[in-house]
Amino acid sequence: MKGITKKFGDFVANDSIDLTVHKGEIHALLGENGAGKTTLMNVLYGLYLPTEGDVFINGERVEIKNPNIAIEKGIGMVHQHFMLIDKFTVVENIILGMETTIKKGSFDTKCIDIESATKEVEELSKKYGLHVDPNAKIHDISVGMQQRVEILKALYRGADILILDEPTAVLTPQEVEELIQIMESLTEQGKTIIIITHKLKEIKQAADYCTIIRRGKKIDTVKVSDVTEEDLAEMMVGRQVSFAVDKKEMNRGEVVLDINNIVIKDNRKLNAVNDLSLQLHKGEILGIAGVDGNGQSEFLEGITGLRPIESGKVILNGEDIANTTPRNIMEKGMCNIPEDRQKRGLILDFSVAENMILENYDKEPFSKNRRLNHKNIDEHAKKLIEKFDIRPQNEKQTAGSLSGGNQQKVIIAREITNDPDVLIAAQPTRGLDVGAIEFVHKYLVEQRDNEKAVLLVSFELDEILNLSDRIAVIYNGKIVDVLDRKDADEKKLGYLMAGGGVDDEKK
Template sequence: KISAIANEYGLSVDLQTKVWQLTVGQQQRVEILKALYREVDILIMDEPTSVLTPQEVDQLFTTLRTLVDDGLTIIFITHKLDEVMQVSDRVTVLRKGKVVATILTTKTDKPSLARLMVGREVIFRLEKSRLERREKILEVNNLQALNDRGIPAIRGVSFDLFGGEILGVAGVSGNGQHELAEALTGLRKSTKGRVFLGKKDVTNSSAREMNDLNVAHIPAERIRIGVVPALSIRENLILKKYRHSPFSYGEFLDNKEIEENACRAISDYHIDAPSCETPVKLLSGGNIQKVVLARELSENPGLIVAVHPTYGLDIGATEQVRQVLLAQRERGAAT
């Protein structure tokens, strides 16, 4: 029955694979299949397209229209205004936990919705200056690696990345992007090929070694990989550098320096939290991402590996993340 549902609605996924071995996008398909299998009357979807490609989103929307035509009621929660305009009949806007408007989709537009969402005008198209190519930061030659199931996921990837350059890696979820990011940040061993950071061979270096070489990693799964949810903001901000001065001396942590660092990060990155002692698990997705950005970018890294950096963020937080990455580009970082 599950196979029939998957085929009917175009939700392809390997049903014999363990869920932890699936990508985030594939796991989302599993959640949708679970709901359809239960024959629900009301389907609540919270950011279902966060890590899907445009083609996958179009396929999902075709599925949703079929479900609505069959009489299903869908509550579609998203920060993506294009999706709101494309798929909804009616829109309710929440800001800081309060309803600020409920309007027919045909009676509004993206700028108006954005203004309602964040309480100010939002810049949809960011300007970036033309930069001269700088020194080579990263060189990847014929890189190969396996996924968690032992199947080849990266098959001979090669590219160069220069300072002041942002390289986009596109593709349908589950086609090696996740494994590539992990291979570049020391979280996954490659089976063949070489990786050079500057002129240094860093092939199969550990995550700590890549951290010590000032490589920043902004993972797609901010809760599972990017932070320790039970720890406070100030503790999460020093996860990569607590062993070093000024945050430690000998075997002891310097709490004053740690707190001052947290206060600076909260101010610089506009992290909305009661205090630096607040557990990260109590923050919104956007504020958790700001904690990750503050930690990863505080040392002015030479290389930034960012995977879906605006995943699940509202339009205001998305604007800020993009501005931060463009500022790093202007500084000369490779992303």
């Protein structure tokens, strides 16, 4: 890609960027949230036309006006938010739009040749070590498996160059390791991979080269083995970044959230949370560590009023809030940074300013006599945009048009500004760059230092260990142990997360 510029009105998302990628390599595209990484790849995939610049594939200049042309040229893209149909099987999703038909029956009725497609998907899956069941329904498989389906979909269409947008943002540590092995297997067989990411550890583990973009401009392309994580972080954000969390000693206060023996069912009416008890104190960050799928999502939905609690109590500031409304729970002093920012955290078609007041639109100064005060709403948003460094700095822009990391900042700004007694932070730094992670961690610690209580749920063990004062380990819907931070390490947590220390009957 040579001299690629992409403008949206007066906003320059990509400013004359050059990118060179070689056959058979893993090339990382590194940058802060909103730096222009995804925009650049959307140009390569034909979702955007460049304002200026040229694209060359195997030395030939190509004009990629739409994704169909990109696919013809051997380019495939796996988006950060997967493009799969939940009720379809794996193979139905993979062949969608490329179905081949055969004649069946005495009337020569044309039917989709699922049998041949299934065989081809099985062969591809085996060849690249993806191990996907072609007949499984999408809604029945894990997020990591869904990502493999997206990769298979691109390979089925003949992709030689694979673009993976934030491929590890929603994966567990085990799934990340598996994905890195899959990427290495793909490149060994001649495929070329571009990963959009801001996870420095994974760049060091997986990538051969890395191109750094800052605020729409290319900073440098480096050989990954020649630089440290600290070097990459400094190039990405333009300053030194602290990887340690600055946290003073705190004495825990009184219990503010007391969860007693709660039972919560999943969508299949099976117990996802089994007799779980937990106490959260003022002035502490309590981390919940566990492998994805051990009841974390159902637990969070239950205590925030989004899923029924079958039995047990959730006592917030002395009052049982179990099975009351999310509005009531919020007004009693609990706010929530949800796991799924797009599904639970934002209204994507609303402006940033409107999203900032979703929970307070009916209160002064944002409204009076059932009429919104747009001037005050916009002023409030401008202050939060500046304070939380949300980019681009435009309160009227829709939330859906922001990068994933900036969408997360909108939610965090809104929830922290509500000044809750208890802040639920579920995967708060998912999809954020190191600069933004440092920023979010600072605000979570600030809440705790102001004698608020933070319940942190994260699949990132580093984050749990860096932030938490105490760590509760969840396994099979139960808290199996609660450790003081000084007594916890990755090895001990990993053992407990895998069910270690739980007797066979409990397992």
